[in-house]
Amino acid sequence: MSEDTARRRVTRGPGLSEKDVDPLLDVEDDDGKDVYNTSKPARSRIASGRPPPKHQTPPTSMTEFAQQNLEHIAPIIYTLLSCWTRFHAIGKADIVVWDEAHFGKFGSHYLKREFYFDVHPPLGKMLVGLAGLLAGYDGGFEFKSGEKYPPEVPFVAMRVMLATFGVLMVPLGWYTAVELGMSSWACHMVALMVLFDIAWLAISRFILLDSMLLFFTFLTVFCLSKFHNQQWQPFSVDWWAWLIMTGLSIGFVTSVKMIGLFVTALVGVYTIEDLWEKFGDLKMPVREQAKHWAARIGCLIVLPVLVFMASFKMHFLVLNRSGTGDAQMSSLFQANLIGNDFATNPLEIAYGSKLTLKNMGWGGGLLHSHVQTFPTGSKQQQVTCYHYKDTNNDWIVHPTWDKSYDPDAPLSFLSHGDVIRLVHAPTTRNLHSHPVPAPITKLNNEVSCYGNLTVGDRHDHWVVEVVDDIKRGSRDNFDRIHSLTTRLRFKHQILNCYLRAANAILPQWGFKQVETSCIKENDPSDAHTYWNVESHWNARLPKGNSKYYRSPFLRDFWHLNVAMMTSNNALIPDPDKADILASKPLDWPFLHLGLRMCGWADTNVKYYLLGLPINYWGGAISLILGLLTLGWYLVRMQRKYVDMDEREWQHFLYVGKIAFFGWFFHYVPFLVMGRVTYVHHYLPTLYFAVLMFAHMVDHFVFSSRRFSQKTKSIVFGVIAGTIVGMFWWFKGAAFGMEGPIKDHWGMQWRKSWNIYPN
Incomplete structure (x- = not known):
């Protein structure tokens, strides 16, 4: 295949050769020597992510500073837009919406220091309690579902603080795409899909744990991609910093909800592959191999466990009074709670x-x-x-x-x-x-x-x-x-x-x-x-x-x-009682249904947990397309066709593995779970489908030399316009729909969506 028809997958920028992009690629082939003399595993790992940045001299003027930081202007704009989408009309519904009845109440327990029991780890609920404390809430409200908030409960301030985690999802999506080595077009696409997804938006605007779960999931993937891009300089300050940050992120996400174990599995599989490749590098001394193992064990196993345990230690220290959840704990534990008479x-x-x-x-x-x-x-x-x-x-x-x-x-x-x-x-x-x-x-x-x-x-x-x-x-x-x-x-x-x-x-x-x-x-x-x-x-x-x-x-x-x-x-579906909010995992990828988050009376402000169709449908199709594309390339490689050079192939595999295995580990466990499931369980999974969608479009369009810049601009414009248009069409589902629901026409694109009464 000639160079004119070869597709380039990683943008190097004008005037940069391959060796300028990756200094470790400047290695002679030595075809006549033993194959073990070349350090191919290390080289392929480095080539799959974002190229190491060129060293820049410190700026000497504001103009030079601005020029060196132009790449941060777009994520700043997206973050400001995210503030608007997350905070706009956040207090429109002045009643307890959906699971605010649970998590607002748990926050109250922290403020009253009364022990309670819940199936989720304590970090997210402690942050809810902290939001209440900072907002001036005294913990006296019972958070009964559908009940109107009294004037003394600063529910809007609490929602705003927790929505901040949703705001930060957008810049994390942008920078993760950057670190994964996607083109600027694909980075914009990821940021837009995170910014305007209706389900992510709606779930972030209430006193819930999901915005924190999503934020720490995004943060874990970002830290992992940053660490991956430091592999060319192992044991440097940056390498240690991002490895430690990855471990901390794992600890934080699992301390909010145990679903965080799914992104932990992604990090684990990446680490196993990484160490396996290092094991195959015969030029690496055994001492260095041991250092790599020790670093991974300490930062990715011991550190997350310590963070997880520390959240429970804080949980026990704060909740030192007898409460509703005493009976779940041992008798000795209860004897030490204030207000319990066991010790007497x-x-x-x-x-x-x-x-x-x-x-x-x-x-x-x-x-x-x-x-x-x-x-x-x-x-x-x-x-x-x-x-x-x-x-x-x-x-x-x-x-x-x-x-x-x-x-x-x-x-x-x-x-x-x-x-x-x-x-x-x-x-x-x-x-x-x-x-x-x-x-x-x-x-x-x-x-x-x-x-x-x-x-x-x-x-x-x-x-x-x-x-x-x-x-x-x-x-x-x-x-x-x-x-x-x-x-x-x-x-x-x-x-x-x-x-x-x-x-x-x-x-x-x-x-x-x-x-x-x-x-x-x-x-x-x-x-x-x-x-x-x-x-x-x-x-x-x-x-x-x-x-x-x-x-x-x-x-x-x-x-x-x-x-x-x-x-x-024990949270299994009850065959004797219909749960109109529950759904099955097979309903999620193609957006078979949404979820009513509150009462549907004409006088209520109504919220419907519904994802952006392009995110769901495009993500699900791209996962299938990604597997088919991989199979196609493997068949062609077996027939000795050369579609990509080694760097492009490693990049294609690396991003595809992060996206696919991230989706797989988050989705498949729900297929075998016996517990009742709901559509919001798919929201962390959706992120990896979005990454795969961006990766596929980037691979076939934005990073391909088959298309002109004009064609790429048109493709991006169509996708971006579709994202913004769908958001504007369905924005009421997240911002709140007032009056009779039938006045909001055109919302039900699928018969299975229960937006309108039967």
């Missing part, structure tokens, strides 16, 4: 004591019963495990049926090997098991409540087995059972099975609570068969001493993360 409860357990029992498995709840019965099996009163405190968690320790209990007799304390009855305080029924299969774990025996204070049988008897004591150690070191610190197991005297509460969730008839059953296997290491006394009331016993109760951070950190994952996995 009687220490030693006696017959006649009223208590609650906490399951010590990760994410375990409280032994619970209520008046409702099982619809199958014995049809006796249900026994479950529940994560919130109420009187249905209260049990009273009684002796077996063959022994009488005298409340005025001298106290008899509970110890290892005692056989007891546990009487449910509100209903007076006895904790009971029998050879009836449990409703979910069929191999286990059902646990129910049966009889009353005078009616019962030997199937109400449980043998207390002490495992150990967190403070006193082995059970050989003590006789009496203590609240909070002693770990217990309860063995059924007749069936020899053990009381267990794992992560099996009951259907709606069991109020989605955790199944409690009696497992036949005796596994002493099964933490889900471990219980401890949490609350303890006995007027005849002295108060306890809080010095006995300390909970280590690592245990609390791990406990909360397991509880978060358990609760997240």
